[in-house]
Amino acid sequence: MELVTLRDILPKAKKEYYAVGAFNFNGYEDAEGIQMGAERAASPVILMASQGACQYIGLYETVGIVKGIAKHSKVPVCLHLDHATDCDFIKEAVKAGFSSVMVDASAKEYETNIRESKAVVDFARDYNCSVEAELGKVGGKEDNIVVEDRSATFTVPADVPRYVDETGIDALAIAFGSVHGFYKSEPKLDFDRLAAVLKLTDCPIVLHGGTGIPIADIQRCIGMGLAKVNVGTELKAAFSNTLRKMCKELPAEEFDPRKFLKPVKEAVSLIVKEKLEAFGSAGKAADKA
Numbered sequence: 001m002e003l004v005t006l007r008d009i010l011p012k013a014k015k016e017y018y019a020v021g022a023f024n025f026n027g028y029e030d031a032e033g034i035q036m037g038a039e040r041a042a043s044p045v046i047l048m049a050s051q052g053a054c055q056y057i058g059l060y061e062t063v064g065i066v067k068g069i070a071k072h073s074k075v076p077v078c079l080h081l082d083h084a085t086d087c088d089f090i091k092e093a094v095k096a097g098f099s100s101v102m103v104d105a106s107a108k109e110y111e112t113n114i115r116e117s118k119a120v121v122d123f124a125r126d127y128n129c130s131v132e133a134e135l136g137k138v139g140g141k142e143d144n145i146v147v148e149d150r151s152a153t154f155t156v157p158a159d160v161p162r163y164v165d166e167t168g169i170d171a172l173a174i175a176f177g178s179v180h181g182f183y184k185s186e187p188k189l190d191f192d193r194l195a196a197v198l199k200l201t202d203c204p205i206v207l208h209g210g211t212g213i214p215i216a217d218i219q220r221c222i223g224m225g226l227a228k229v230n231v232g233t234e235l236k237a238a239f240s241n242t243l244r245k246m247c248k249e250l251p252a253e254e255f256d257p258r259k260f261l262k263p264v265k266e267a268v269s270l271i272v273k274e275k276l277e278a279f280g281s282a283g284k285a286a287d288k289a
């Protein structure tokens, strides 16, 4: 299968009140684990690489891994660039073959955010690549982007319609109480703010920082019309904890890397399958819009 864009999977999800899971990977094993989980759930899936992950794996290697995975996949696979702030890097990623990108100009002032996000949309359109952008600031830490928890600002619903119209984006990340990474205290989502945004736009809305939010809260958002949920930290933890466990369990004379890494893939796959079932997208693989 060819890679799909957010346009192929999110409008349908929004209409039918389920969300597509978007999962961060940092190498071949977790990328493969994510796809395995999606196939087990018969769900479409979004594989996300951050700018940092692309630099670690190599940009063309990142595209190569996911195109290879998608080729034999029974479920739609989207390759999405997560939280990129550098427009030149975004253009390189689009040209390299990403089917979707996120331009994060959320730290900039409103008009600049519109201008930069629109420029990415204009460029990506020629490559049939979808674009997600962010309005408001999701707190926490994601690669080199750090937002102070306290100064994290929520999205102003009234800012949304003009932002979506003028940029022409395919998905919008909003800030309404989630943060990146593990939560230091119980997260409190501002459901009223989400409802207000959903009332003002048809653009599919994205929740960042899906790790650690009670699943019932995420399901409540999905029931309101949330269409994409990002999960990163939880997979990183599963990867590292499983690898640590294998290092302890396997005998000292074991040296086949596959013995260490196959259980890692399996652990990632299980979490992904569980999430997709919880997000309601299990069984929706054939539902390409």
Ligand SMILES: [Zn+2]
Pocket: 083, 138, 142, 180, 208, 209, 230
């Ligand atoms: Zn994020």
